[in-house]
Amino acid sequence: MNGRYRLGIDIGGTFTDVTLLEQESGRLVSLKTPTVPSDPARGIVNALHRLKETGVTPEEIVYFVHGTTIGLNTLLQRKGARIALMVTEGFLDLLALQRLRLPVPYDFRSRLPEPLIPRQAVFPVRERLLHDGAEHWPVDTEMLDRTIGEIAEAGYEGVAVCLLHSYRNPVHERQVAERIRRLAPGMVVCLSSELWPQMREYERAVLAVVNLYIQPSARRYFRGLRERLAEEGLAVEPLITQSNGGVMDIGTAAEAPVRTLFSGPAAGVIGAVRLAEAAGIRNVITFDVGGTSADISVVTDGRPAFVETNQVAGFPILMPSISIQSVGAGGGSVVWLDSGGLLKVGPESAGSSPGPACYGNGGPAALTDAFLLCGWLNPGRFAAGSVALYPELSARALRPVAEALGLDLASAADRVIQVAVANMYAELNGVLEQQGIDPREYVVLAYGGAGPLLANFIAEEIRAGGVLVPPRPGTMCALGALNADFVHDAVRSGRMPLAEIKPAELKKRYEALAAEARGWLENQRFDGIEGHRFEYSMDARYVGQSFEIALPIDPAELEGEDCARIAGRFHEAHRLQYGHSDPGAPVEAVNLRVRAVGLTRKPPLERVPDAAGPARPAGEREIYLRGERRRVPVHVRAELAAGHEIEGPAVIEQDDTTVLILGGWRGRVDAFGNILLRRTGEVR
Known part of the structure; x- marks a missing residue:
């Protein structure tokens, strides 16, 4: 290129x-x-x-x-298009009924989200396919034509179509789309069977609705x-x-x-994986703290964790994505007191406009103001000097909170930071427990504008093995985007008992999915793809279960006489995840998946020169840390070389962030400019 x-x-x-x-x-x-x-x-x-x-x-x-x-x-703002939904006759309440589960099981006052499409905008299609995709009733075209006329007359911008069992056979959805395009030219149509043909009707309908809802914007x-x-x-x-x-x-x-939907944080994880690998670290907990939220993900043995369903505004998004948990606690998170006088940080954010009070735009007290009042930030170097900070405005905004708490300004700012760290710890601890992860075997990889300021606190709380701060943490998501490959996921659903289906049949189905994914790569308007690979997996479960376990599939497993080896790996995976298994119970695959990866050129990793002597601070600064005022050395990141070591407590400044090293920790710079923090003894 x-x-x-x-x-x-x-x-x-x-x-x-x-x-x-x-x-x-x-x-x-x-x-x-x-x-x-x-x-x-x-x-x-x-x-x-x-x-x-x-x-x-x-x-x-x-x-x-x-x-x-x-x-x-x-x-999130529910400012999408005015659209309609067409479903199989008899299923008009599909979006309203949802899954009949309380969002919070132990809170009887919790409510399901209001559907994006009101009941009067859901229209029936008289047709029926059986569970195996066989046609039971053909599409009633006379009724369909009248319905299309009603939709066009009502002025809807588009139509999502989700018919029963169309994941097995898309013929009826395609017939509906053909007649819509003939009778209502210009009407935008989204078919669930083309967007994501996976079992589970409600989730498939929501995905088609969300896609069409946000498409005009x-x-x-x-x-x-x-x-x-x-x-x-x-x-x-x-x-x-x-x-x-x-x-x-x-x-x-x-x-x-x-x-x-989750593209920005996902790109950051991809960049983090690349940099961690260069540092020789395979297990990391990514910790991305920006202005609005803290995004957390887990990478094990160099591979990010994926989920097949995510939640946004209460809606299930049935599509593979990197597993990321978000906490409404970032640099712009607003500081406030609840009705009982309890200190809160977030989830509301001041954003970039007006921003925290210290931006000088009339914004409220926020977490960044607390950093500034504690002396952690250099007002003249924030965002490479492109954004001026005003400590006196931070003091003015936070003073009412400090007075209500009976604290001086520095103590109140310190308390704000403690609350933010506690919020992040609570979310992260739940993620680690759910995935059965021992944090002592993981390193916290900090990025985002505020991540390197808070990562050492989080590492202490969860007893992580260390903290890794990359050379450019403030722009990691942009760097991750440059490291990303072209990726396409393809899926096919159907109940496939492993005791009955032959590996040759599975191989045939995987090859069909791979051909579909290869076609997607070939249709991308980009000529810089440098080779590709395919990754096979399946979702399997015991017959009668409602939830599945994802199993990677080695193509060699599709060459045998039976699927006993795959079933055996499922039993072991079930035991590891749930603590028990039943080797005598029948196992079925319900989803076959192929991921196509089109490889792109990666940015080279920059090396830094070797240190000629010990690291020398550029100066000192008084900071307020954990209830104490102390003078700490301040280093400039650009002046650090490979082999330099810095004892905490210390501050390291750079254009896109500030790194805070706590007492009892030591930072060492590696050949690629990463700073790896490890404990030196008892943390003070």
Whole structure:
């Protein structure tokens, strides 16, 4: 690929992060610019203008990849399109009934989320397929034509179609789509059987509805982004990151924006995996703290944890994504007191506008204000000096909280930080317990603007094996986007008893899925894919169970006479996950999955020179830490070399974040510029 630069951008709730790679030298440039919530593309244009000031012209950029939260924000704010849903006759209450489970099982006042489509916008289709996909009743075309007329007359922007058992046989959904396009040209149609043909009707319907609901907003944004980039002179076709950690071309993203819902945090995990591997660390807990939230994920043996269903605003998103847990506690999280006078931090965020009080835009007291009042931040170096901070405004905003608590300002700020850490610990501890993980075998990998400030506290709380701070933690998600491959997941559902189905039949079905996934890769509008690979897996369960266990499948297992080896691995996986198994019980596969990975060129890892002597601080600063004032050394990250060691407590400053090392810990710089924190003895 000719050209000088590759550009990765991630739009967060507070900052738009940028990582630029100069292809010939391997040099990386990172910067942050405030996000413009009302016009996210404006933040990208502002970043391009800042790059121009350094001599980088848009015409020289030949690779552009971008993580977006447009779809997620549209769904959370419920500002999507006015759409209709067509379902099998007799199932009009599909969205209202949901799964008949309380969102919080022990709270009888908890309520299911209000459907995105009201009951009057759900229309019946007289047809019926059996569980094996065989046709029981054909589509009643006369009734269908009348229904299409009603939908068109009502002015709906699009129609989602989810018919019973269409995951086994899409013929009826395709017939419905054909007649809609014939009788209502211009009406947008989303078929559940094409978007994600997996068993479970309600979840499949929700996925189709969400995709169509957010699609107009996503398309408008992508169209506007293309126009703005062209105006700036950037001619390359943008790529968009996905929830599964991969990328896709912008045309594919416009058709299936539901695949982008968790794209930003997922890209950060991909970047974290690459950097941890270079540091020789296989087990990490990623800890991404930005301005709005803290995102946590677990990587075991170099592989991120995936989930097949995620939750957004109470809705199940039945599509593979990197497993990420979010806590509403970031640098912009608002500080407040509840009705009982209890100190709270988040989940509401001040964002980038107005931002925390210290931004000078009239914002409320937030976690960043507490960092500033405790002396952890350098007001003149925040976001490389692009955002001025005003400690006196932080003091003014936090003073009412301090007075209500009967504390001085520094003590109140310290208490705010303790509450934020407690919130993060509670969420992370639940994740570790649920997955049966011993944190002593894991290292906390800190990134995001505030992650390196808080990671040492979290590592102490969970007794993790250490903390790893990469060279550019503040722009990790943008760097991760540059490291991402093209990834496509394909699935087929059906009940397949392992005692009855032959490996040859499974192999045939996997090869059909692989061909579908290969076609997706070939249709991507990008000519830089450097090879590909396929990963097979299946969801299996004991006959009669309602939930499955994901099993990776070695293609060699599909060459035998029977599936006994696969069944044996399922029994062992069930024992490890639930503490028991039943080797005599029949096992069935319900979903076959193929992941196609189109390999892309990765940014080279920069090395730092070896240290010629001990690390020398640039100065000292008084900070307030754990109820005490103390003077600590302040180091400049750019001056650290491989082999340098720093004893805590200490502060390390850099353009995109600040690193805080606690007492009882020592940081050591490795050959790639990572700082690895380990305990030196009893933590003080």
